[in-house]
Amino acid sequence: MAIVELKKAKKSYGAVDIIHDVDLRIEDGEFAVFVGPSGCGKSTLLRMIAGLESVTAGEISIDGEGVNHVDPSERGVAMVFQSYALYPHMTVKENMSFGLRIGKRPKAEIDERVAVASRILQLDQLQDRRPSQLSGGQRQRVAIGRAIVRNPKVFLFDEPLSNLDAELRVATRVEIAKLHESLGNTMIYVTHDQTEAMTLADKIVVLRKGRVEQFGPPLELYENPDNVFVAGFIGSPKMNFFNGTVEKSGIVRVAGAEFPAPFSAKTSQPGSLVTIGIRPEHFDRDATPDATIDVLVDFVEHLGGTSFIHGRLADGERIIVERRDVGDLKSGKSIKAGFKMKDVRAFDAAGLRIR
Ligand SMILES: Nc1ncnc2c1ncn2[C@@H]1O[C@H](COP(=O)(O)OP(=O)(O)OP(=O)(O)O)[C@@H](O)[C@H]1O
Ligand SMILES: [Mg+2]
Secondary structure, three states, X not given: OOOEEEEEEEEEEOOEEEXXXXXXXXOOOOEEEEEOOOOOOHHHHHHHHHOOOOOOEEEEEEOOEEOOOOOHHHOOEEEEOOOOXXXXXXXXXXXXXXXXXXXXXXHHHHHHHHHHHHHHOOOHHHOOOOHHHOOHHHHHHHHHHHHHHOOOOEEEEEOOOOOOOHHHHHHHHHHHHHHHHHHOOEEEEEOOOHHHHHHHOOEEEEEEOOEEEEEEOHHHXXXXXXEXXXXXXXXXXXXXXXXXXXXXXXXXXXXXXXXXXXXXXXXXOOOOEEEEEEOHHHOOOOOOOOEEEEEEEEEEEEOOOOEEEEEEOOOOOEEEEEEOOOOOOOOOOEEEEEEOHHHOEEEOOOOEEOO
């Protein structure tokens, strides 16, 4: 069990700064998920916590102890990689027990810990197999098992499920959630996957170009994004953004349509340009919308339970509208998409939230 704290943590490779002064405090037992575009520094930050990358400036502490100069094996962390990183010539049992055997733990203790982890991960029947005789999901469970037997204070996962097919991803995701529930350890998890981030996280860290854009519970980020970047990054399909102009009378104009400005006159002067955001799932949910917008339909994606209508506004801006029932809606048709003002978010020219 441990608090993980980063204070002005920085990482540079030569003259290139990759991580800029990151301040972050992950509470004891918390499940934190790092998300952000490719190359934003998620793996680098995780590897700095693991001790696999040095810290250029600032400090990282685990359980109150500064670890900048502590060896990875002494930090009480265990990391699970996307590539599993199992030893091909060893059996499941040998792979799982490897770290403990190197650490010269007594045999009885090793057997006990491997047995417990194997039971949790349902690997009991596979103990004598080699990695080549396992499915991708089973291999990843062995990699997770190898982390569990070390009884770490903090688990670190770097996209552990991205090599698995859709069904196994879901099953293994549930395993990881249960694992967190039963062990209660602090966990830090990197992913590209929206669903993994939203379902697993107590708190999500949104990173962009080596900086923390926002840090908070998933629903908080979904409901109250601080800026356009976070608003667009959390949620799938992403939030629709439209160019708006503030009219003098507390009215905002979007693609020729006018509706009440979703912010006070104080936060935006008449004539100023704003970005209006509405999520695809927030259209057409209410029989009495506050406003509607005209959409020319480009094409319709049917997902079974729901459909995504891809279209354009009068000024050509793209929009996605989610509807449960689209009937035989065809491209070329026009629809009115209704919404409630409470679901509208607005951002100033710098991308900061004004409502
Ligand atoms: N050893 C290195 N030397 C120089 N630059 C590096 C090194 N390792 C990583 N980088 C750079 O650091 C940045 C962050 O990389 P990192 O792997 O942390 O990104 P990421 O967010 O994990 O991306 P992805 O989602 O693609 O895994 C990238 O621009 C990368 O090119
Ligand atoms: Mg990465």
